[in-house]
Amino acid sequence: MSSPTETEQCIKSLxxxxxxxxxKVRNKCNLSKTEFLTFMNIELAAFTKNQKDxxxxxxxxxxxxxxxxxxxxxQEFLNLIGDLAVAxxxxxxxxxxxx
Amino acid sequence: MSSPTETEQCIKSLxxxxxxxxxKVRNKCNLSKTEFLTFMNIELAAFTKNQKDxxxxxxxxxxxxxxxxxxxxxQEFLNLIGDLAVAxxxxxxxxxxxx
Numbered sequence: 620m621s622s623p624t625e626t627e628q629c630i631k632s633l634x635x636x637x638x639x640x641x642x643k644v645r646n647k648c649n650l651s652k653t654e655f656l657t658f659m660n661i662e663l664a665a666f667t668k669n670q671k672d673x674x675x676x677x678x679x680x681x682x683x684x685x686x687x688x689x690x691x692x693x694q695e696f697l698n699l700i701g702d703l704a705v706a707x708x709x710x711x712x713x714x715x716x717x718x
Numbered sequence: 719m720s721s722p723t724e725t726e727q728c729i730k731s732l733x734x735x736x737x738x739x740x741x742k743v744r745n746k747c748n749l750s751k752t753e754f755l756t757f758m759n760i761e762l763a764a765f766t767k768n769q770k771d772x773x774x775x776x777x778x779x780x781x782x783x784x785x786x787x788x789x790x791x792x793q794e795f796l797n798l799i800g801d802l803a804v805a806x807x808x809x810x811x812x813x814x815x816x817x
Binding site: 627629658707708 | 726732734747757792799800802
C-alpha cells in the first residue's frame with residue numbers, strides 16, 4: 620500500500636485529532652465544551668493566546684454548535700478548521716495579490 | 719518558534735495542496751475543472767479509481783461549484799475535503815459503535 624498523499628494525510632489527521640480530544644467526557648463522537656477548550660489551548664495555542672477578548676472561545680463554541688447541543692460533532696469541528704484555513708488562505712493570497 | 723501542532727500542520731497542508739494545483743490555468747485562487755481533475759487523480763487517486771460511475775467527478779465538480787463559475791475557490795475545495803473526512807469518520811465510528 621503506497622504512503623498517503625498530503626491530502627489523505629490531512630484527512631487522517633483531522634479525524635485523529637478530533638478523536639484525541641473527543642470522548643474523554645461522555646460521547647466519543649463529540650467534543651464537549653471542556654474538550655473544545657482543551658483542544659483550542661493545545662492544538663491552536665498560538666491562535667488562542669493571541670485573542671484579546673477572554674470570551675472569544677465561548678462565542679466560537681456557541682457559533683460552531685449549530686444544533687445547540689452544548690457539544691461539537693465532527694462536522695461542526697471541521698467548520699472550525701475550515702474557517703481558520705480560509706482566514707489563513709485569505710491572509711496569504713491578499714499578500715500575494717491573487718490575479 | 720515551536721513546531722506546528724498536528725492541527726496547524728493540517729491547515730498549512732490544505733493551503734499548500736490547494737495552491738499546488740490551483741493557478742496553472744488562469745487564476746491562482748481557483749481550481750479550474752482541469753486542475754480539479756488533476757487533483758482528484760493524483761491526491762485522491764485511491765478514491766477516484768474506486769468510483770464505478772465515470773461521470774462522478776463531473777457531478778462532484780458541479781455540486782461543489784456553488785457559485786457556478788466553472789471553478790472552485792478555496793472554501794468550495796474545503797467543502798470537498800470536509801465531505802470526504804465526514805464520510806471516513808462516519809465509517810470508522812460506525813465500526814467503533816460510537817457511544
